[in-house]
Amino acid sequence: MITVYWVYPDGSEHKASVEEGVNLMEAAMANDIESIYGECGGSMACATCHVEVDESCGIKAGEPFAMENEMLDMVESGRTPTSRLSCQLVASPELDGIRLKVAW
Amino acid sequence: MKNEFDVVIIGAGHAGAHLVNVLVRKKYTGSVALISDEMFQPYHRPPLSKEYLKTEQVDSRPLLTGGALSSPNISFMPGCRVAGGDLQAGSLTLTNGTELGFKQLVLATGASPRKLAIEGAGLEGIVSLKTLADAEKIREALFQTKELVLVGGGFINLELACSLAGEGRTITVLEQTPRLLQRAVSPVMSEFLKTEAEKLGVRILLNEEVSRFEGDGKRISHVVTAAGERFEAGLAVVAIGSVPESGLAEDLGLECTNGIVVNGQLQAAPNVYALGDCVFFPDPSASHSLRLESVQNATDQANYVAEALTGSAQEEYHAIPWFWSVQGANRLQIAGLAKPGTRQVISGEPADANFAVYHYLGEQLCAVETINRPGEHMLARKMLKENFSPTEAEVVQGVEAIKAALASRESKNV
Structure with missing residues (x-):
């Protein structure tokens, strides 16, 4: 289990324990994180699971994959340098404590 | 005793389940019943023709959020079918005899695979793919046979063909028309998808009409075409389009033409909404109505109906349709x-x-x-x-x- 924090635009923090191997879109759905819908089930078709990694927590998620990168250029909430689609982030020990800002 | 609900949703596919998710996210406090004729929690259907069959892991992907599963005002009713009802009285009767009352009704009954009514269609080993139970049948058959015939060259069979290609299997797709996905994509795209599937070793035959299935009286052994060719088959998947599930709506006295007819607010009658694959809805950009079978259509219509049920005044439903398919x-x-x-x-x-x-x-x-x-x-x-x-x-x-x-x-x- 790792700990994941989601941060809303008002600064409020929502924390959950996530089993390793589970992607962070599914984790967000299981924990009812606002604005994350994962409509396509993680098929990288909908871009409704966009998050911004808050690197001030000291944890980086790495670069997006090629197709994800293309999608991120077009997300409605606007891309930032640390934008990722959370369906492509899989819970692993390296991501323990990661902070994800959600936008809407 | 009659169970009273503010909202009863019939059908727990993408449309019905997403509607529940959105109502929960909107902090809707009314009582909601979500009726499913399947025994499982609602799940994502697109993976069933793709990674679900490729992996050892048999978990399906849940559609309902944690909140939807745990909210006390949401009653999920698996393994239930609606036998009939009375829209004026706001009541439904389930096949198990349970009576439900509703203030608002949502029909999200979906669509089911079109059946091929030909000789031998009742043999074991002939399946269609819609539900988790169907995917399980395919998965089990894959342990027993390497000879697969896929009847129909549409999205589901092309996805299946590309997912299952290799591992010593012989996969043949039989399509009745001159090209794949004729009604859905351009000729260039049809040709591209055919070439790509062929690269994976899939045999694709066009202009082939299937006339009967042969077997040993119990299980399928061959698929036979109108031209008289016989293809060995331990498993045949029939995917030749879908028909809307509108039987219940018709019994309730609602108008149905290629699906449940709704107005621009997705209403089939006062306090009755219909959404998803089963709906024939007006296209605001044209002068006609249409029916769409897609996750996007289910999801966007569920978003719209959630707004309507929570009282936000709205313009007519309008969304840009989009689709995806992963083939290899x-x-x-x-x-x-x-x-x-x-x-x-x-x-x-x-x-x-x-x-x-x-x-x-x-x-x-x-x-x-x-x-x-x-x-x-x-x-x-x-x-x-x-x-x-x-x-x-x-x-x-x-x-x-x-x-x-x-x-x-x-x-x-x-």
Whole structure:
């Protein structure tokens, strides 16, 4: 289990324990994180699971994959340098404590 | 005793389940019953023709959020079917005899695979793919046979063919028309998808009508075409389109024509909504109604009905249709609806497995198909939403030229 924090635009923090191997879109759905819908089930078709990694927590998620990168250029909430689609982030020990800002 | 609910949703596919998710997210406090004729928690259906069959892992992907599963005002009722009801009285009777009362009713009954009514259709080993139980049947059959015949060259069978290719299997797709996905994609795309499936070792035969199934009296052994050819088959998957599940709606006295007829607010009658694959709804951009079978349609209509149920006044339902299909390593995405008779402009090379097909009616962009260009697909959705049609020159120049043209128009409109 790792700990994941989601941060809303008002600064409020929502924390959950996530089993390793589970992607962070599914984790967000299981924990009812606002604005994350994962409509396509993680098929990288909908871009409704966009998050911004808050690197001030000291944890980086790495670069997006090629197709994800293309999608991120077009997300409605606007891309930032640390934008990722959370369906492509899989819970692993390296991501323990990661902070994800959600936008809407 | 009668169980009273504010909202009863019949059907727990993408439309019904997403509606519950959105109601929970909106902090809806009314009582909601979600009725499913399956025994499972609602799950994502697209993986069933793809990774679900490829992996050892048998977990399905849940559709309901944690909150939807745990909210005390949401009653999930698995393994239930509605036998009938009375819209005026606001009551339903389940096949197990349970009576339910509702203030608002939502029909999300979906669509079911069209059946092939030919000789031998009742043999074991002939399946269609809609539910987790169907996918399980296919998975079990794969342990017993390497001879697969897929009847129908549409999305489901092409996805299946590409997912299951290899491992010593013989996979044959029999399509009745002269090309694959004839009603859904351009000829260029049909040809590309055929070539790509063939590269994986899938045999695709066009203009082949299936006339009967043969077996040993119990299990299928061959699929026989009208031309008299016999194909060995330990498993036959029939995927020749879907028909809307509108029987219950008809019994309730609702109008049905190619699905449940609704108005621009997705209402079939006062306090009765219908959404998803089972709905024949007005297309605001045209003078006719249409029925769409897609996750996007289910989800967007569920979003709309959630707004309606929680009391927000709204304009008529309008959304840009989009689809996706993953076939082997290729990701096909379609934004908009490619109508017959469009002029097509191609950007990129099919041979590179990286291209787009733009469909125009006159000068108006109406649909864009992309292969392995998810960014351009998102851009296409934006263009269609903003009613922007790039020129042919811009399309051929590529995404940056289109974005520039779109931005220039946006700045003029401010």
